Amino acid sequence: MNANLWLITYAYPVLQVESYRERLSDRRLVLLVAGLLVVGGGYIGYRRLMVGETDMFPGSQLELSPMRASASPESDIYVVTGTNGADDGVERLLNVMAGNGLKFYKSTTQGPLNGPEGLIAADDVVIIKVNSQWDERGGTNTDLVKSLIQAIVEHPDGFRGEVVVADNGQAQYGSSGRGGSLDWGSSNAQDHGQSMVDVVNGFKPKHRVSAYLWDRITSMVVSEYADGDMEDGYVVSTRVATSTSSISAYPKFTTEYGSMVSFRHGIYLPGEDDYDPGKLKVINVPVLKSHSIFGVTGAVKHYMGVTSDKLTRDLGYRAHSSVGSGGMGTLMAQTRVPDLNILDAIYVNARPGVGPRATYGEATYVGVIAASTDPVAVDYWGSKHILCAVCEDNGWGATSSMDPDNTRSEGFGDWLRLSLEELNAAGYGFTCDETRMNVYVA
Numbered sequence: 001m002n003a004n005l006w007l008i009t010y011a012y013p014v015l016q017v018e019s020y021r022e023r024l025s026d027r028r029l030v031l032l033v034a035g036l037l038v039v040g041g042g043y044i045g046y047r048r049l050m051v052g053e054t055d056m057f058p059g060s061q062l063e064l065s066p067m068r069a070s071a072s073p074e075s076d077i078y079v080v081t082g083t084n085g086a087d088d089g090v091e092r093l094l095n096v097m098a099g100n101g102l103k104f105y106k107s108t109t110q111g112p113l114n115g116p117e118g119l120i121a122a123d124d125v126v127i128i129k130v131n132s133q134w135d136e137r138g139g140t141n142t143d144l145v146k147s148l149i150q151a152i153v154e155h156p157d158g159f160r161g162e163v164v165v166a167d168n169g170q171a172q173y174g175s176s177g178r179g180g181s182l183d184w185g186s187s188n189a190q191d192h193g194q195s196m197v198d199v200v201n202g203f204k205p206k207h208r209v210s211a212y213l214w215d216r217i218t219s220m221v222v223s224e225y226a227d228g229d230m231e232d233g234y235v236v237s238t239r240v241a242t243s244t245s246s247i248s249a250y251p252k253f254t255t256e257y258g259s260m261v262s263f264r265h266g267i268y269l270p271g272e273d274d275y276d277p278g279k280l281k282v283i284n285v286p287v288l289k290s291h292s293i294f295g296v297t298g299a300v301k302h303y304m305g306v307t308s309d310k311l312t313r314d315l316g317y318r319a320h321s322s323v324g325s326g327g328m329g330t331l332m333a334q335t336r337v338p339d340l341n342i343l344d345a346i347y348v349n350a351r352p353g354v355g356p357r358a359t360y361g362e363a364t365y366v367g368v369i370a371a372s373t374d375p376v377a378v379d380y381w382g383s384k385h386i387l388c389a390v391c392e393d394n395g396w397g398a399t400s401s402m403d404p405d406n407t408r409s410e411g412f413g414d415w416l417r418l419s420l421e422e423l424n425a426a427g428y429g430f431t432c433d434e435t436r437m438n439v440y441v442a
Helices: 002-023 026-051 089-098 142-153 196-201 301-305 309-314 319-325 327-334 375-394 412-425
Strands: 075-080 125-129 162-167 209-213 233-236 249-254 260-262 266-269 274-276 280-284 287-291 295-297 340-349 364-372 437-441
Touching: 075 089, 075 375, 089 142, 089 364, 125 142, 142 162, 142 196, 142 340, 162 196, 196 209, 233 309, 287 375, 295 301, 295 375, 295 412, 301 319, 301 327, 309 319, 319 327, 319 412, 327 412, 340 375, 364 375, 375 412, 375 437
Parallel strands: 075 437, 125 162, 125 280, 162 209, 280 340, 287 340
Antiparallel strands: 075 364, 233 249, 249 260, 260 266, 266 274, 287 295, 340 364
């Protein structure tokens, strides 16, 4: 506000120079134009100082190189650089995926991005799992989510399904101290006022796109649809995973358009009293950033926004505490592993121990998105080649807390591997071994 007042007070008279042109000498005209440039430059600088902008003149210094696996089984990571989320970054991502064996659209017809082996069918219900607990750069980039939804509704077979932007901010902590919001006034986007709700509403009424903040139901215990319970809430497991001292809890809810969703079992079909597990797809879109307790927030840690911290805590097995023992791996294995993970590294907080908060001033523009069906591999690669690299480039101190190769007890490298063990015990061939990673960079 002060910057705008300054502009009006000092720059506006200079802008009126044209009306006085005939009465000014060339020398005075030059001085006034020079004054305008100085005031304009000062205004921009003041705006950057007060608002904490890092994206007015973005420039990534990272050099991300392709990698080829030398051991198997392999995990593929697809990387796009130089994106701000609102451009063609998602389009380039889908192309680099398809060009290297992973088509985005599931279809009976073959095309550059579609085929029978694709991920998203035209009638799927797609949950886009975002981070809603933090505003500014701490939440998932809303431009990126908008581009992703646009890609989904542009399915070559004509999209007839539904997209749900969802998260559980746990109704506690976070930027407001009250949990998550899908309607932050200060969002992670080029236009800071563009919230997730704004993005969702922009697709209505043409497309079935909605938002569901699971904070609303995070303290409500329910049973499954098949057990006769039609209420929204959380289904809580009664079985303790002794390996990680955790219990699983997952949301069960009816969307704005009537789809009955069990995060674990899929889409409930009332007429058949059964579920269609394949009709529900989950795209996990976390912000890559440092974490003051667990070192790094990425695709695996992001599943804290699936479970209920309050309900598990009441039963003596608090979900957040289980992260350090691999509990998010247990949660994924016992509920639903994401069909695709897209790491939002457009702006990252690479300051060790500062996150999960990430203000505009604390974040660094990197301009990267990275996707994989392997949440562990993309976390390993992203933390090592993005977070640690940005931290080192800026001289922000030791990177040990974010280093995936640092395996101190309950540190990031340790709990990432414990999560990996849980997932691989359930039959997933994931990895945190770089010799088993293919990295394709666009």
